[in-house]
Amino acid sequence: MALHLSADAPASVAAAPQKYLFGPFIDFFMLGGSALVILPVLYFVPLRYEAALTLTMFLLSHLINQPHFGHSYQIFYRNFARKVRGEGYGRSLQIRYILAGIVVPLAMAAFFAYGSLTGNARLLGNATNAMGFFVGWHYVKQGYGMLMVDAVLKRRFFSDQDKKVLLFNGYAVWLFAWLQTNVVITERQFWGLEYYTFAVPPWLITIAMSIAAASSAAAAVMFINRWRRHGGALPYNGVVAYVVSLYAWILFVTLNPLWLLVVPALHSLQYLAVVWRYQTNVERDRADAVEKPALKALSILGPVYRLRVxxxxxxxxxxxxxxxxxxxxxxxxxxxxxKAVFGSSLFLFIAWIFINVHHYFLDNVMWRRGNPEVSKYLFR
Incomplete structure (x- = not known):
């Protein structure tokens, strides 16, 4: 979720009332603030509780994580024929919808079919490396997107130069973190299929670390300068989302095994905050949004738009x-x-890789600047 929004607004616009997705506390908690509480606690959990907590975090992660993938398909493929025809969408966005919605899934399906039919487990295993690559990239872009969303809601817009600093830092930190997972050739497994990391030269790791450190310092200086210029005002929830996404969820996530279990849920919670707000605005825009449900038993839930959400x-x-x-x-x-070649979980392997990678392509189209649906419903 990466929204590239406008430059600094005039003072009159900046003085407009600040808005939230749901409210100051809920926004803070869902956009990333929860990580500031949960991750430190998990770090100090006594070893005797780790097994039970691991199972709890695993179940909770999937309870939150899987619906967020489902929501991306609901939004992306809604009125998909109209998007493919370009009705109300620019030419560039139309092409992106076709590529992400048709070409990419067909290409991935062909890849998995070929690897499965030819018995090439090594080829399919490479898809796990691709998933790790795209998931980290997706985390960075979503963290940046959350900062941009909160900046618009708070009327604290970033200049084009500031956005370049933020994006460069995001990619630098992500690339360094990803390279760190490939320091030596290691055999690993994902749903029973083996895959291999690769050995990155030490000098390349050093360069990546230096760039990430320098870009992080540049981003920190930029935030401080903006804080000073605007009298201590920043889109703080968005800043927390950006910082947590880059450092707690990507760079330092391997410090504790439990963090690896809970971070996908926290990332999904961040996503759900925006999606649920977006869908609420979609349903409120309907002509019968404030009518009572036809069934009186459901009237306790309020207007019909709430039932639809x-x-x-x-x-x-x-x-x-x-x-x-x-x-x-x-x-x-x-x-x-x-099963002697692929184990007993081949289709689980394919499904998990497919959904995670495809999700990145869907989001890269849905939440772009210029998408008329985003402009209409996200910031209301």
Missing amino acids: LAFIVVGAILGALGFWLVPMALADLIPYD
């Missing part, structure tokens, strides 16, 4: 369960394959 959330949870668990497990029972 709730239905959206439930459908997202169902899609997540289907995509990550139910469909791949059913395919494993229905479609024979060489």
